[in-house]
Amino acid sequence: MDMVLDFLKNTGFGLADYRHGLMIAVGIGFIYLGIAKHYEPLLLVPIGFGILMGNVPVFKGLGLGIYEPGSVLNYLYFGVRQGIYPPLIFLGIGAMTDFSTMLGRPKLILLGAAAQLGIFVTFLAALALGFPSKEAASIGIIGGADGPTAIFLTSKLAPELVGPIAIAAYSYMALVPVIQPPIMYLLTTKEERLIRMSDPRSVSKREKIIFPIVGFLLCCFLAPAALPLLGMLFFGNLLKECLVADRLAQTARTALIDIVTIVLGITVGASTQADVFLTAKSVGIFFLGAASFMAATAGGILFAKLMNVFSQDKINPLIGAAGVSAVPDSARVAQMIGNREDPSNYLLMHAMGPNIAGVIGSAVAAGVLWSFFM
Amino acid sequence: MPGLSAIAAANGWFITAAGLIIVFTCLAVLAAFIARLEKMLFFWDRWVAWLQRLKRRESLYSAPGPLAQESPGQPLEVSSAPTIPLSGESLEVYQYFQWLTRLEGDVFSLCRVLEKAEKRGIPRPHFHLDELLRLGLIEELPGEDRGFYRWTPGIIVQHEEKAPHGAEPL
Numbered sequence: 157m158d159m160v161l162d163f164l165k166n167t168g169f170g171l172a173d174y175r176h177g178l179m180i181a182v183g184i185g186f187i188y189l190g191i192a193k194h195y196e197p198l199l200l201v202p203i204g205f206g207i208l209m210g211n212v213p214v215f216k217g218l219g220l221g222i223y224e225p226g227s228v229l230n231y232l233y234f235g236v237r238q239g240i241y242p243p244l245i246f247l248g249i250g251a252m253t254d255f256s257t258m259l260g261r262p263k264l265i266l267l268g269a270a271a272q273l274g275i276f277v278t279f280l281a282a283l284a285l286g287f288p289s290k291e292a293a294s295i296g297i298i299g300g301a302d303g304p305t306a307i308f309l310t311s312k313l314a315p316e317l318v319g320p321i322a323i324a325a326y327s328y329m330a331l332v333p334v335i336q337p338p339i340m341y342l343l344t345t346k347e348e349r350l351i352r353m354s355d356p357r358s359v360s361k362r363e364k365i366i367f368p369i370v371g372f373l374l375c376c377f378l379a380p381a382a383l384p385l386l387g388m389l390f391f392g393n394l395l396k397e398c399l400v401a402d403r404l405a406q407t408a409r410t411a412l413i414d415i416v417t418i419v420l421g422i423t424v425g426a427s428t429q430a431d432v433f434l435t436a437k438s439v440g441i442f443f444l445g446a447a448s449f450m451a452a453t454a455g456g457i458l459f460a461k462l463m464n465v466f467s468q469d470k471i472n473p474l475i476g477a478a479g480v481s482a483v484p485d486s487a488r489v490a491q492m493i494g495n496r497e498d499p500s501n502y503l504l505m506h507a508m509g510p511n512i513a514g515v516i517g518s519a520v521a522a523g524v525l526w527s528f529f530m
Numbered sequence: 531m532p533g534l535s536a537i538a539a540a541n542g543w544f545i546t547a548a549g550l551i552i553v554f555t556c557l558a559v560l561a562a563f564i565a566r567l568e569k570m571l572f573f574w575d576r577w578v579a580w581l582q583r584l585k586r587r588e589s590l591y592s593a594p595g596p597l598a599q600e601s602p603g604q605p606l607e608v609s610s611a612p613t614i615p616l617s618g619e620s621l622e623v624y625q626y627f628q629w630l631t632r633l634e635g636d637v638f639s640l641c642r643v644l645e646k647a648e649k650r651g652i653p654r655p656h657f658h659l660d661e662l663l664r665l666g667l668i669e670e671l672p673g674e675d676r677g678f679y680r681w682t683p684g685i686i687v688q689h690e691e692k693a694p695h696g697a698e699p700l
Contacts, residue, residue: 258564259564259567262560262561262562262564262565263561263565265557265558265560265561265564266554266557266558266561268557269553269554269556269557269558270554272550272553273550275549276545276546276549276550277546279542279545279546279549280537280542280543280546283536283537283540283542284532284533284534284536284537285532286532286536288540289540289541289542292540292542293545355641355642357568357634357635357642358634358635358637358638358639358642358678360568360571360635360636360637361675362571363564363567363568363571366567366571367564367567370563370567371560371563374556374559374560374563375556375560378552378555378556378559379552379553379556513557516556516557516560517553517556517557520552520553520556520557521549521553524548524549524552524553525545525549528545528548528549
């Protein structure tokens with residue numbers, strides 16, 4: 157009888173408390189949002205299942221938990237801790253991204269820079285709330301709306317916060333269609349939302365090949381700490397554009413990025429063990445992350461309006477919101493809101509420019525923050 | 531030590547200002563480079579073309595063929611490229627379209643060229659572009675670049691009065 161009781165005590169049911177139940181509910185919520193609502197399913201489903209895996213209470217010392225050295229999950233988590241997975245994801249993103257909309261109208265790149273305002277505003281807010289500077293920088297990067305960048309910087313500056321920050325970043329990325337529209341309506345007038353933009357010029361193949369090489373050199377000479385992310389992003393894009401390495405580009409944008417996304421999603425999810433994750437700090441991170449995202453959206457929109465003051469060629473300020481990266485969801489939201497005002501106004505193509513510039517901008521911002529706290 | 535003093539103690543203001551300046555500078559330099567890239571490539575192409583012309587001319591002078599030896603009074607470059615004669619008005623429109631497309635680069639979109647021509651008040655731009663296409667002066671690119679056009683290389687356009695005898699004027 158004692159043996160049976162001991163066995164029952166050591167099962168998940170015996171070891172669980174309310175925190176495990178709460179985190180399991182969060183995991184199921186993520187899976188629901190991914191499957192039923194189609195919010196970033198490729199991210200939310202693995203992360204959601206990872207949360208379930210990380211929150212099955214296990215007997216400490218058996219080498220099963222993600223934080224226990226020698227466990228399978230711990231080995232997989234090595235790629236997150238050391239910042240290996242994010243550059244590999246950037247390689248895949250580079251190999252699947254067409255930069256021509258950005259190259260066709262280069263001034264839209266500045267919107268991608270303006271949207272990084274959210275990162276630095278939140279960094280200041282986190283410092284003011286008493287977070288240590290490295291943690292404040294990691295929280296601020298959530299405003300870049302770029303999961304891999306957020307994980308990369310956090311793994312370098314505040315590894316213990318990778319779980320909450322990654323979950324916050326991916327949650328807000330998934331919630332782009334919910335978070336951004338109210339800010340877009342608040343900061344723009346109906347006339348501004350109706351602005352039609354002229355077509356960007358066509359971009360030659362040579363320009364597309366030269367861009368990743370020169371873009372990489374320019375950005376990394378100015379912000380060398382962005383090298384792992386931008387190097388892989390531009391390298392992936394060169395593979396895609398040069399056409400002679402199509403096999404490599406194909407692998408980078410399909411098999412490689414899929415494998416890394418699966419492993420990253422599962423391990424980030426599993427890192428949210430209830431005893432580590434459910435802290436007051438995590439709650440603060442979630443609030444600041446939301447603020448960061450909103451400030452980034454506002455920064456892009458307001459800068460687009462500022463550019464309209466000085467420019468003859470008017471920009472629809474809605475596309476400024478796409479500067480927060482979150483490719484391509486924030487560009488889709490700009491298209492959706494513009495389309496509501498004028499069903500024949502197609503903003504998606506224009507919004508992709510700042511959207512992609514936002515990826516570069518957030519990687520540069522992460523590099524800058526990392527270099528300040530190295 | 532929360533509040534503004536915490537920001538100052540962690541050099542928050544400096545990091546924010548420096549961070550924003552670096553991000554903006556980085557992307558502004560990138561934007562400036564991209565904006566000039568097309569023009570740089572255009573000048574590069576002209577430079578390469580000029581070098582090639584120079585090389586061709588040098589090779590013609592350094593190794594004179596039997597034709598040059600026998601008749602020194604004849605022009606050295608004998609072109610076998612097809613010549614298309616155009617009337618004065620058509621030639622002017624042709625040159626105008628060449629100027630418009632030069633701003634677009636080697637490869638251009640007809641819609642965009644038409645839009646520009648209309649803005650600049652060229653009369654009947656559709657008609658003229660159609661003529662240029664029909665005469666084979668402009669050609670559509672093959673493969674994945676289908677939908678984009680370029681000037682057909684190797685064609686000489688001349689005023690109908692200067693064109694070789696027998697060529698039909700437009």
